[in-house]
Amino acid sequence: MLDLLVIVILLSLVVMTNRRLAYANETIHAKWLEQNLNRLLAYHTAFSFLFPLLPGDASGYWGFTLQQVTVHSNNMFDYFGLGTPFLLFLDFIPVKVMGLSFLTGNIMYGLLGFCGLRYLFLLYYKSLNLDILVFGVRTVPFLFYLPNLNFWTAGVGKDTLCFFGIACFVYGIQFYRRRIISMALAAALVYFIRPHVAFxxxxxxxxxxxxxxxxxxxxxxxxxxxxxxxxxxxxKQVLGYLRIEDLSTKSLSGVASDTAGLLEQGLTGSAVDIQSYPLPLKFFTYLFRPLFFDVHNVLTLVSSFENLAYLVILIKALPNLRRRDIGAMPMWMRTGLLIFLFAMVVFSSSLGNLGIIMRMKNMTMIYLLMYCTWSISRRKAELAARATLTHN
Structure with missing residues (x-):
């Protein structure tokens, strides 16, 4: 009964804030914006019911059964620390005190992931000159319906929290005068989950x-x-946690490689010999694989279609990219794009499992897609303006 009550209250709060944000960000199309946020919420929440079907660390986080965490305590603050212990610290009250189910936990995390999506949806919507079509569908709202983007932000885990933290951080940049505290809290959340990403x-x-x-x-x-x-x-605390001597790209790549090695235990069929690849192929693997020649299950099949969409969007964007656009980009988009580039350089040289790549790139890949489609939209708006002037 408590599970149902928590879910109803949280869903109601999110629906209410959808309306408030829609009418705060728009005047003419506020109703349209509210409806699309609610549809995205329904779509995203459906993935919270699917998330437990994929084996992973999520049940260990919620059940406090992870072998790599040796703390077994009834004191919440004994779990406070960097990395996995901090996730258990956050889960302590809903699990140990309230006794909420794993499904409820996935829905709670999923709603947090949706809030991150909502921040990006609102920022992107306000920044576009013209909506554009990709595969015959409009980027607003369907860029935010990508399956992996929703799946890996719909359940218990570090990926959901990091995605939300980064999205909240870049959203705060757009309104930094009144959201400096939320930016600091978002950065702190990511720091306690993945310190190197916060850097x-x-x-x-x-x-x-x-x-x-x-x-x-x-x-x-x-x-x-x-x-x-x-x-x-x-x-110094970060270096101690990562067990490295400095925060160089080489050191961070080693950490990512070690982490991936732990995550890959029990996963088969998706390993690639990334170390033997030249740098351009490492980038391509990180950005666009698995593709159809890598398919070995339903998840990789779905991911192949999504990665093909990434590739098509990038190819369509390349002729539309201009150096002068850098100055015209909103600050939040520039920051998000740089975070993506840092992550690509660090993780593309070390992650040798396509399943792990799908999860890790999900934190930041959306920023590349938003930049590409924003550039295409900007060119189309310029052409439309020229056509109007010529006609007049």
Missing amino acids: MMGASLAICVVFSGRMKAIYKILFLALVAAGAAVVY
Whole structure:
């Protein structure tokens, strides 16, 4: 009974905030926006019921049965720490105190994943000049209906929390004057789950701020001082957690490789010899595989169609990319794209299992897709404006 009550309350709150955000972000098409957010919510929540069907660490996180965590305590704060223990810290009250079921846990995490999707949906919708068609469907709203994007953000696990944290972080950038606290909390959430990803977020925003022409020099200096102070405070703790000597790309790739090795235990049929690949092929593997020649189960078949869509979008975007667009890109998009690029460089050289690649790239791949389709939309808007001037 408590499970049902929790689910109803949380779903009701999300539906209510869908309406509030729709009418806060739009005037003419607010009803359309609200309806599309609710449809996306229904679609995304359906994946929370499918998520338990795939074997993985999720049940261990919820059941406190992971072998790599040696803590067995009835004190919530004994689990507070970096990585997996922090996930158990978050799960303590719903599991140990409230006794909620694993399905309820997946729905709770899934709603958090949806909130991340919603942030990106609203940002992307407001940034487009014109909606465009890919495979005969409009990017708004269907770019956010990609199966893997929804599946890996619909259940208990680090992927959902990191996706939400990054999305909340970039959403805060657009409204930084009133969302600085939520940005800090989002960065902290990612830091406690995957510290190296949080460093990618901080580095990406710092680079964007330094090269931004819209921010006064004094604010740039204050921001960079704040970032530097924060990095100095947690630097040694991160190195200790990752068991490395520095935060170089080589060291982070080694961490990703070791983590992937643990995750790959029990997985077969999707390993690739990534170390023997030249760099361009490593990037291609990270971005677009598995493809149809890699298919060995239903999941890889679905992923192949989605990866083909990624490839088509990138190919369509290439003729539309312009250097001058960098200055016109919203700050949130530039930051998200940089986070994606950092993640691609680090993880593409170390992840040798296509299943793990699908999960890891899911945190950031959407930012590349939004940038590509935004560029195509911008070119089409320019052509339409020229045609109008010529006609007049």
